Amino acid sequence: MSVARAYGAIAIAALLLALLPVMVQSNTVINALVTAMIIALAAQGWNLLAGYGGQFSFGHAAFFGAGAYGNAILQTRYGINAYAAMLTATAIGAAVGAVIGYLSFRSGLRGSYFALITLAFAEVFRIIANATPFTGGAAGTLIKLQVSAANFQFASRAIYFWIILAIVTAVMFLMRGIERSRFGAYLVAVRENEDAAAALGVDTLDVKLKAIMLSAAMTALAGAFYVQYFLFVDSSIAFGTWISVEALLGPIIGGLGTVFGPLLGALALHFLGELAKAVAGRVLGIDLALFGILLVLIIAFARDGLQGLLTRLARLWRARRPA
Amino acid sequence: MTAPLLRVSNASKRFGGLLAVDNASLIVKAGGITGLIGPNGAGKTTLFSLISGFEPPTSGSIVFDEAEISGLSPHRRASLGIARTFQIVQPFAGLSVRENIAVGAYLHCRRRDEALDRAAVIAERVGLASRLDAPAAGLTVSARKRLELARALATRPRLLLLDEVLAGLNPSEVRDIIPVIKAFVADGITILMVEHVMQAVMSLCDHVYVLAEGRMIAEGTPAEVTREPKVIEAYLGPGAAARIASGAASHG
Numbered sequence A: 001m002s003v004a005r006a007y008g009a010i011a012i013a014a015l016l017l018a019l020l021p022v023m024v025q026s027n028t029v030i031n032a033l034v035t036a037m038i039i040a041l042a043a044q045g046w047n048l049l050a051g052y053g054g055q056f057s058f059g060h061a062a063f064f065g066a067g068a069y070g071n072a073i074l075q076t077r078y079g080i081n082a083y084a085a086m087l088t089a090t091a092i093g094a095a096v097g098a099v100i101g102y103l104s105f106r107s108g109l110r111g112s113y114f115a116l117i118t119l120a121f122a123e124v125f126r127i128i129a130n131a132t133p134f135t136g137g138a139a140g141t142l143i144k145l146q147v148s149a150a151n152f153q154f155a156s157r158a159i160y161f162w163i164i165l166a167i168v169t170a171v172m173f174l175m176r177g178i179e180r181s182r183f184g185a186y187l188v189a190v191r192e193n194e195d196a197a198a199a200l201g202v203d204t205l206d207v208k209l210k211a212i213m214l215s216a217a218m219t220a221l222a223g224a225f226y227v228q229y230f231l232f233v234d235s236s237i238a239f240g241t242w243i244s245v246e247a248l249l250g251p252i253i254g255g256l257g258t259v260f261g262p263l264l265g266a267l268a269l270h271f272l273g274e275l276a277k278a279v280a281g282r283v284l285g286i287d288l289a290l291f292g293i294l295l296v297l298i299i300a301f302a303r304d305g306l307q308g309l310l311t312r313l314a315r316l317w318r319a320r321r322p323a
Numbered sequence B: 001m002t003a004p005l006l007r008v009s010n011a012s013k014r015f016g017g018l019l020a021v022d023n024a025s026l027i028v029k030a031g032g033i034t035g036l037i038g039p040n041g042a043g044k045t046t047l048f049s050l051i052s053g054f055e056p057p058t059s060g061s062i063v064f065d066e067a068e069i070s071g072l073s074p075h076r077r078a079s080l081g082i083a084r085t086f087q088i089v090q091p092f093a094g095l096s097v098r099e100n101i102a103v104g105a106y107l108h109c110r111r112r113d114e115a116l117d118r119a120a121v122i123a124e125r126v127g128l129a130s131r132l133d134a135p136a137a138g139l140t141v142s143a144r145k146r147l148e149l150a151r152a153l154a155t156r157p158r159l160l161l162l163d164e165v166l167a168g169l170n171p172s173e174v175r176d177i178i179p180v181i182k183a184f185v186a187d188g189i190t191i192l193m194v195e196h197v198m199q200a201v202m203s204l205c206d207h208v209y210v211l212a213e214g215r216m217i218a219e220g221t222p223a224e225v226t227r228e229p230k231v232i233e234a235y236l237g238p239g240a241a242a243r244i245a246s247g248a249a250s251h252g
Helices: A003-023 A027-052 A061-078 A082-106 A111-131 A157-179 A182-192 A194-199 A204-230 A241-254 A261-280 A286-301 A305-320 B044-052 B074-080 B097-105 B112-126 B141-154 B171-186 B198-204 B222-227 B229-236 B240-251
Strands: B006-015 B018-028 B033-037 B059-064 B082-084 B159-163 B190-194 B207-212 B215-220
Touching: A003 A027, A003 A157, A027 A157, A027 A182, A027 A204, A027 A241, A027 A261, A061 A082, A061 A111, A061 A204, A061 A241, A082 A111, A082 A204, A111 A241, A157 A182, A157 A204, A182 A194, A182 A204, A182 B097, A182 B112, A194 A204, A194 B074, A241 A261, A241 A286, A241 A305, A261 A286, A261 A305, B006 B044, B018 B033, B018 B044, B018 B059, B018 B207, B033 B044, B033 B198, B044 B082, B044 B159, B044 B190, B074 B082, B082 B141, B097 B112, B097 B141, B112 B141, B112 B171, B141 B159, B141 B171, B171 B190, B171 B198, B198 B222, B207 B222, B207 B229, B215 B222, B215 B229, B222 B229, B229 B240
Parallel strands: B018 B215, B033 B190, B033 B207, B082 B159, B159 B190
Antiparallel strands: B006 B018, B006 B059, B207 B215
16 A cells, blocks of 8 residues: 555545535534544544454453543643643553553453453542542533633534544544554554564564554543543543443444544444334433444454455445446 | 583482473583484474573583573573574464564564564574465474474574474475574574484484483483493383394394
8 A cells, every 4th residue: 555545535535525524514413423422533543453463352441430530630630731740641541551451461460351351440440439528429520611712612513523523533643654564563463362472572472562552552542532522521421331332332343443434433432323213202221222233243244343344345345336 | 622512410300209300411512503302302392491491400600602591581591692483383473474573574574664674684594584474373384393493593502492393294304494494504593302203313412311201311412322221121021132233143
């Protein structure tokens, strides 16, 4: 793949998405888009560690929550500016990633053991956040509404959308760069076979630690943005399993270990979820049931996700056309 | 006399109640091919793991290029110039042949295009040039063995540990791959190989060590060790050497 093609596709996708708020002015739609993009960002983080690195986390909520609470508490308790708070919260997320990564990778945890330990961390964090006054306890923490660009608060939802879109696009460029770097090659080698990678001079612990820190930073930034958008956080939003699940469903449905997978998956899931709610009306949890069915279908018929499915359809279509 | 490239002194490895390697010593001189043979379960692969760093020795020392390495992790040893292949081939199944080899090449070059170019050159040398962009998962056994060689070679090793690269190949495939291994030696790479294909050991190795039940029982040229009674008994059972000798005498 040429450099132009590798990065061009991301730029084109970003430009097309950027036009959406111009064409659709409905607040509900833009609101759904912002949420989908927050999930896409968290999912990019999960995809780096699991899709590329093969370390399947079931507790990315730990990082999302670290970013969310980090941002909220820094602003409300310490009066730190929103921009600085979001950046610091991202760094806190990376630090939490480093600690969890060091503890689990150092002791050689892999596969389902790693998944369980991350889930355990997220749950412990949730219980602690729910019980300590410092985090606002069960009532949660509310950021004061003061609409001003200096506070990273905007009257128009479209602006939030463009900002989160820009962040997701930047992360996708970064992921493409990683794919084409030595670090990316080492990460995939660790996923495929750790012993063989070590024999070829790959410091597998170092690679996994870098991956989990970067992954956690991305997901923490998603959490920080979530709080900035809704101006509220509590323990079940920040550390709830919902975000761990959404962060992994997106890439699996969109295409594991691909740059576009998390974005495609997150958008498809939210579009379908909204559709299901619109059609089935008030049947509680109908969107979740639909996600389940979709997941089964994808795993059964399109192991490489929507991205793989689209590539195959495109190839088929080209082959059908007379030359 | 120059110092040997690798010196294993009194190395032992214990797994619970099993002493897999028992006070084994060996020396690999720079240049040429040293063989390590022995019956199944003798501890050859364990000894390889001690040398490449995948298992820490229970006791003993491993000196590479005059430096003690027994405390180093596998990737540190790889960057010092020790590469290994695995008895059970371990390709990165989801990657192409070229990407597989590039992982090894990245050890000494940071840039992607450089690593990919180097991978193509190495694929050519082991006879995988035509399969460069094929997925590693779809390769034949013989091609996978070549891929193991190529990846190890890409790390620019000074000492290459080959763990039964010829096992599972048919005689014509063995014949095809032997010149590839000889070419490595011509390039100045020292090889220590575990091998069961005796025809290859006889034609390739300058010096052979024989391991049985974890202990080093003989060493010498291939011709010497195959005449050694202890070696014959290790393979064929106690008393076999005497029976063969008396059989030869009565028929003679």
